[in-house]
Amino acid sequence: MRLADLAARLDARLDGDGDRRILRVAPLDTAGSDALAGLFERRFREAAGRTEAAAVVVDEALAEALPPGCARLVHPEPRAAWGNALRLLHPRPPLTPPPPGIDPRAVVHPTAQVAPDARVGPFAVVDAEARVGPGAAIFAFVHVGPGAVVGPDAVLATRASVLDGCAIGAGSWIGPGAVIGSVGFGIDRAGRLPHVGRVRVGAGVTIGAQSCVDRATVGETVIGDGAHLDNLVQVGHNAHIGPRAVLCGQVGIAGGARIGAGVVIGGQAGVAGHVTVGPGVRLAAQSGVTKSLRAPGDYSGHPAEPNRARLRRLARERRGEHE
């Protein structure tokens, strides 16, 4: 793509030769003369000064750090512009889907419905009464259980499982090895309960590698539209994750918890069963929520408390050691 065209698509101001050809996005320190890089933080100024990238996405303040021969794509929000450049220059998905059609080594039950343009890879299993929508991609080793529904353009990466009766919304991405719809951890004296509910994943969701979302005991476990879950995340039975919530790696949400729209939860944090985390809450990594948090704001610690209060106390305690 010509640099001038790229600048126009990104709504960025171009300082430099618009005829250069950009083939890829690359890191500042390894980018070559066909590559675009990004500079977003002051601490990378020195590396930026040595870059051999053809062009760099940058804001006004940091633009002067770049070497003279390097073109600038100046944008007030350089990180967002850089993300869009990544999407424009690398339109193919990073994990290659199987070709359209059903691989002859897949097992598709006669009562399953697979859209003609869907992709089903080798050693995939699509069980009775399951439905796979148009444009969907079912990678190798994926298991679509009986009665499960995979929406249009959804992607189930290598050996993801979407088990009995669960539903995945349009355009959602289920990462390698993720398990949607295993049996929840509701137990009583007689053992594990049957868990006859299901999981409903909304549209535009991404769920990372090896994450688990358990089916409801009765009713539904819900992942709202546009939510993003990282790898190795655990969502218990009957939990509700709000739209556009962000759950970082190894987060655990216990059964029946309700996470509000747009909540952000840092890595390895946990939320206890049946509590509510309201919209606008941001939870630090490794924090633990044991009671409902309804006021928006930043929280941390175990049990989680407003961030500011906790950090003030930690500072005071640590000063105390030297007194």
Add this chain to the structure above:
Amino acid sequence: MRLADLAARLDARLDGDGDRRILRVAPLDTAGSDALAGLFERRFREAAGRTEAAAVVVDEALAEALPPGCARLVHPEPRAAWGNALRLLHPRPPLTPPPPGIDPRAVVHPTAQVAPDARVGPFAVVDAEARVGPGAAIFAFVHVGPGAVVGPDAVLATRASVLDGCAIGAGSWIGPGAVIGSVGFGIDRAGRLPHVGRVRVGAGVTIGAQSCVDRATVGETVIGDGAHLDNLVQVGHNAHIGPRAVLCGQVGIAGGARIGAGVVIGGQAGVAGHVTVGPGVRLAAQSGVTKSLRAPGDYSGHPAEPNRARLRRLARERRGEHE
């Protein structure tokens, strides 16, 4: 099932029309006229007042919260009665097993022994000298390693792995993607040790999705009868988990630790290598055990200490902020 028959099976007192037909268990807020629901906590009284369920399992104290047309199954332990109703009304397992017999797309080694009524799904691998007992179910993508033993009526869900020489007891359930018998994390200067021991899982155990139980360096890693492990749990080499212990999601038990009978460990908690957690201990979520805990009781924090002491100190510290 007729409501009167259900009441008799649950040993509950019926207030209402015994001729109603109950087909399923459902949540209070979505249950229809063919469904049974449960009411166990005061905070759901309001929802209960609007339920359209045919009948609700409830204790005496909360029965008055239900609308007039709704039948009651009154029981002193409504949660237990409701669990039993779930088992009676939904006898089929939530994850559909493959049909009896060996799927033609499975690979079963000629020296493996598979009981005639066992179920082996497509793309399952049963290696040399392995044994699969009567009534056992081996789902798609399951790997039963060389010499491994799957007991009668045990279930290995989608792509579970039971590796070389490991044993699963009667009626146990190994969840989707769980790995039983990987190589432990005993390392020395020359690298990872060979780990020539095995894993022995008792009877009536359930192990959640994606959990890992490593084989012993020498000897056995043991999961006792009736223990329940949630998803993404890690059990290190040579650990012993006592009978009926309960390990919630993302718990980690390091190598050589011994967890007593009936111990309950909350989500994301960890137990260090070679320590002992005695019977009757209950560990809060996210706590960390670094030294043996022998006295029964509730513990929390990192390092874990008696719950009461920790909460008292936390309260005092947080008061301190406002002084």
Add this chain to the structure above:
Amino acid sequence: MRLADLAARLDARLDGDGDRRILRVAPLDTAGSDALAGLFERRFREAAGRTEAAAVVVDEALAEALPPGCARLVHPEPRAAWGNALRLLHPRPPLTPPPPGIDPRAVVHPTAQVAPDARVGPFAVVDAEARVGPGAAIFAFVHVGPGAVVGPDAVLATRASVLDGCAIGAGSWIGPGAVIGSVGFGIDRAGRLPHVGRVRVGAGVTIGAQSCVDRATVGETVIGDGAHLDNLVQVGHNAHIGPRAVLCGQVGIAGGARIGAGVVIGGQAGVAGHVTVGPGVRLAAQSGVTKSLRAPGDYSGHPAEPNRARLRRLARERRGEHE
């Protein structure tokens, strides 16, 4: 193996009958007359006094705890000698690889290159342009993505995935279900970024069951030579794990973090995005690193601080309860 030969190979002093035949290594309490055991800690003296092992690896100080009929292999570093005995007496890998050659039920793309003596098991998928080196073992259900490279003698255990363009170094071991090269968790307002980089795993690395190493957004995520990762570990996009680092179970390393050579990180600990943990740091289990740690030493807590300072404060706080 004759005990005298074993002693010579281990460079240990033999006290006892050198003509005994040793067939295996076993635990002190179950070892029989064909087995070697090890005694490394005083607390196992009593068990050692009752052992029926043919011989025990031990140092001078503990040798007297053994019963008279039991031969001793006396070594100043008995644990290391015992590890070497394990390697000598159990040369076969604990997880049996498929036989050499390509199983007829594997799918190997015509453009993939698989060395003639490599092993590819049933239901493995080796995609276009992938390369599998001499002596490598690809177990059942493994997915080697397009353009991925598996080095000589590397092992990909049952259903490990090495996805598009990622590389595994010589002799490395990727455990059951591990996912190398999933899409990272870089997100912006438009959703998850494409992540067009890759993962490069060095030589002599071991990565435990179900662990995840995400591909870089651009550039590389790196696991250095000789690093060891336990089970259920998460390594985010663009992280660098130094040579010989040790990451215990359920550790989480966020995107862009840099972990120095030989760093040891205890179970369930976490490192935030873009911070640096310098060589010589040892992080306690469950600790959380939010700022760079450059000085070598032992750290713990959240946020992580020098171990000694933290333990002193905890002791003071807990004393405070009884004042």
